[in-house]
Amino acid sequence: MNVLLLGSGGREHALAWSLSASPLLTKLYCAPGNPGIAALAECVPIAANKADALIAFAKEKNIEFVIVGPEVPLVEGIADRFAEAGIKCLGPSGAAAVLEGSKGFVKDLCEEFDIPTARYRRxxxxxxxxxxxxxxxxxxxxxxxxxxxxxxxxxxxxxxxxxxxxxxxxxxxxxxxxxEIVVEEFLEGEEASFFALTDSEHVLPLAGAQDHKRVFDGDKGPNTGGMGAYSPAPVLTDTVVEKVIERILKPTVKAMVKRGRPYVGVLFAGLMIKDGEPKLIEFNCRFGDPETQVLMLRLKSDLLTALIAAHDKVLDQIDLRWSDEAALTVVMATKGYPGDYAKGSVIEGLEEAGAVEGVQVFHAGTAAKDGKIVASGGRVLNITATGKTVAEAQARAYAALDKINWPEGFCRRDIGWRAIGRQ
CATH class of the missing domain: 3.30.1490.20 (ATP-grasp fold, A domain)
Incomplete structure (x- = not known):
């Protein structure tokens, strides 16, 4: 089938990398994509939230399935627009994407349906x-x-x-x-991310990961969109995962049906875990970034089949296989991020980095200019590796990163420190 993937970041590059291996795939398009994705899909210069242009393109190219990467188009209701046009699209409706679009809505939902979270007010x-x-x-x-x-x-x-x-x-x-703002109590513990697919009735667990939000080593500095991640996360034991599914994910899916906002798509729970007890920090209505990069390297099953099953509401008929190996990704960002930063600096050494054993280099904020790859965003590259342990994956990722010549970039040097401290 012809598939259209929306987005342009490292998450979408990782999704494209996984989707490109599907036996169901005839041709993959990505709008707007990036230079890394261009090696796997035909990139189309249409922004991911331009519904009219995307629908026209999808009809022209006989697109049979659309996958939405970023949150903004989902919150704006792009899945509804594709549905109205008769084109299958995996992603929650605009009404259901409020799970990411309004933190206050989520907190109220948790209070009403007894889903564990922090005390709060709006x-x-x-x-x-x-x-x-x-x-x-x-x-x-x-x-x-x-x-x-x-x-x-x-x-x-x-x-x-x-x-x-x-x-x-x-x-x-x-x-x-x-x-409008939400003020809530500070939860102590260890943060983790857990992902699932839902068809509004069934919940199919994917896998967990641990993100690093602060910009500098030692979890210092301001929050970012994520400076690295690894999977599996040791804090997400089988017992904790079962609690997440039974106390947070399943009640949320049922609650959204009761609210008249049935949720279909990827459900990403940001969690705080203390003494084996998970509490919800927030929901996202799509795959996480940079967690997707490590999840895709561990996924052994066909991603496209799973996403279609979620859309078609037959998730109970499939299961997924995951590699026992660990995966870790390090984000290279432009100096100045998450504040002001310059664009256009040249990046070299990407082929050498990608040649390191177990490594995939995913492009996040890059552009092609005069035959060179240049930085076009804050978070620019995701150096992602697998290994028998988190420590081995970390060693491979940093070995690859050190082959990249980009003086204007920086990264954290301690991605995976919690897991490695447990090994």
Missing amino acids: FTDPAAAKDYAATLGFPVVIKADGLAAGKGVIIAEDKQASDAAIDEMFDGAFGEAGQ
């Missing part, structure tokens, strides 16, 4: 938000309600920082996303 008034934050003690978590590209969460260590964060959000630091 606010549109800064004074009331500041007063409530003080009652929770410090540190405290301040979140923009809407989409903020993974950056709309501030952990405030004291009242001064909390008040400043609240003012910053209401003053427009995150645009419309911060017109």
Whole structure:
């Protein structure tokens, strides 16, 4: 079948890499794609949220299945538009994508359906938000309600920082996303990510991973969209995973049906785990980035078959096989990220890096210019490797990374430290 993948980042490169091996695939297109994806798919210069142009293209090329990578088109309802056009599209409806589009909606859902999460309240008034934050003690978590590209969460260590964060959000630091905010208690423990597919009735677990949100080694500095990840995550034991499925994922899927917002697609749960007890931090309505990069290297089953089964509501008829090996990805970012950064710097040594055993180099924020690969974003490359252990995968990833010549880039040097400390 002809398949159209929407997006242009490292997540989409990893998905394209997995999809390209499917026996069901006739031709893969990606809109808009990137230079790495171009080796696997025909890239189309249409932005991932331009529904009218994408639908016209899909009809022209007889696209039989559409996969949406990023969250913004989903929250804007692009899956509904493809459905109206009679084109199969995996992704929640706009009504269901509110699970990522509104943190306040998720918190209310958790409260109503007894899904474990942190204490919270929603606010549109800064004074009331500041007063409530003080009652929770410090540190405290301040979140923009809407989409903020993974950056709309501030952990405030004291009242001064909390008040400043609240003012910053209401003053427009995150645009419309911060017109309403959520103030919630700070949860201690270990963060992890868990992924599943759902057809609104059945839940098919995928796998877990652990992300590194802070920009610098030792989990220092501001939050980012993710500086690296690895899978499996030791904190996600079989017992913890069972609790995640039974106490968080399945109740959420049932709750969304009760709310008249049946959810079909990828469900990504951001978790905090303490003493073997998981609590929900947030939901995302799509594959994570950079977690997808490590998941795809471990997935042994056909991804396209699984995604079609979710759309067709027959998830109970399939299962998935995963490699026992570990996978780890290191994000190379442009200096200055997650703040201001320059674009256009030349990157060399990618072929040499990709030649290291067990390594795949996924492009995230790159462009082709005058026959060279240049940086075009904040997070630019995902150096991803497998190994018998997280330590071996880490060693391979950094060995490959050291072959890349890009003075304007940087990375964390401690990706996987928690897992390696347990080995």
